[in-house]
Amino acid sequence: MSGDRRVRRTRRVVQEALVALILEKGYDAVTVTDIIDRADVGRSTFYSHFTDKQDVLFSNLDELAFLHPVPAARSGELFAFSLPMFEHVREQRRLVRALLGRRGGGQVYARGEQLLSVAVRTELVAAGARASASLDLLVVCVVGAFMGLMRAWVDGESTATPAELDAAFRAAIEPGVRAALGQE
Amino acid sequence: MSGDRRVRRTRRVVQEALVALILEKGYDAVTVTDIIDRADVGRSTFYSHFTDKQDVLFSNLDELAFLHPVPAARSGELFAFSLPMFEHVREQRRLVRALLGRRGGGQVYARGEQLLSVAVRTELVAAGARASASLDLLVVCVVGAFMGLMRAWVDGESTATPAELDAAFRAAIEPGVRAALGQE
């Protein structure tokens, strides 16, 4: 079926090695040599599967469902993605800490920020906001607050539960958003 | 007086070279070799003044007044730092873009985030909030929103004026913060 067993194994051990090393030294400090030593694969094997370190990092992204915010179920409910995302992250703490936290080099974080921006913008437009420069700035604020909570959490600066994080996010952001929506 | 003229010159040209190179290729892509070529100083000269690339980056920080939020003048006014900071940034756009933007490698950004967190927390406590886990989360949201605006702006994603950015920040954040303060 989908590829050789050896291929699957090699890709898996390389990805796992990178995650382990990021948690130990941080993304920037990890070298390709570190990875192949830890994964115990040959250098040429590594380069026949990945172009470089970043490629390994991104190859993990498909598994990260939390990067893809779910759309709102009920209308009128804002930011339905919030609680499910925090909960999803809790379940995959190790992987998420490595990829999304400060030690992760910020690249996956930036990708999450971008995906979330699209989702938030769509949600606000659906809720009645009209596209404008000030809407874009509002989206930046909402996403900044949410991603700030997310990173503080995965970096261990907070020991809150997903429900508490969700509540804090809504308490900080919803009043301002509702007020902005009300004026349209 | 304060050092040799040659010393001042060397430090200056090296710092300027780094800023120029960051704007061209981004912090991560800049090498020490790039810097000394651009600055036209000897390799040994570079290392007699700076330990590495990051050291040059941080040696610029003293000039960055915008990293040090001013305290509120009138009581009752929240987030007085906001407008002055945006204005200060506009005046030093080139340097700030290099150091604070996405191309800057995120290290100065993280420092700004940290300084701002302390300022926001102090301000909220002065306004009547009591220290708690949920206050910490609120601070994260406020700082996340502000720094998000700042970065989007210096990265050119927005062409808004400082006044518009300040207004967007307050509109998004103040209602939630006032509500949280009111419950104490």
Next chain:
DNA sequence: CCAATGATGAACAAAGTGTTCAGTTATGAA
């Protein structure tokens, strides 16, 4: 003027990157 300090540039070892290739091993299909 001149001793002191800084700048120079070349050379160096060390570490990392990405490629190549001939030889070995595991795989899955027949």
Next chain:
DNA sequence: TTCATAACTGAACACTTTGTTCATCATTGG
């Protein structure tokens, strides 16, 4: 089980970057 195929290996390679050392030259400020 056989076997052609595809993957893995490991060593060697050229290359880039880093950070240090040192003998020599240039500028500075007293």
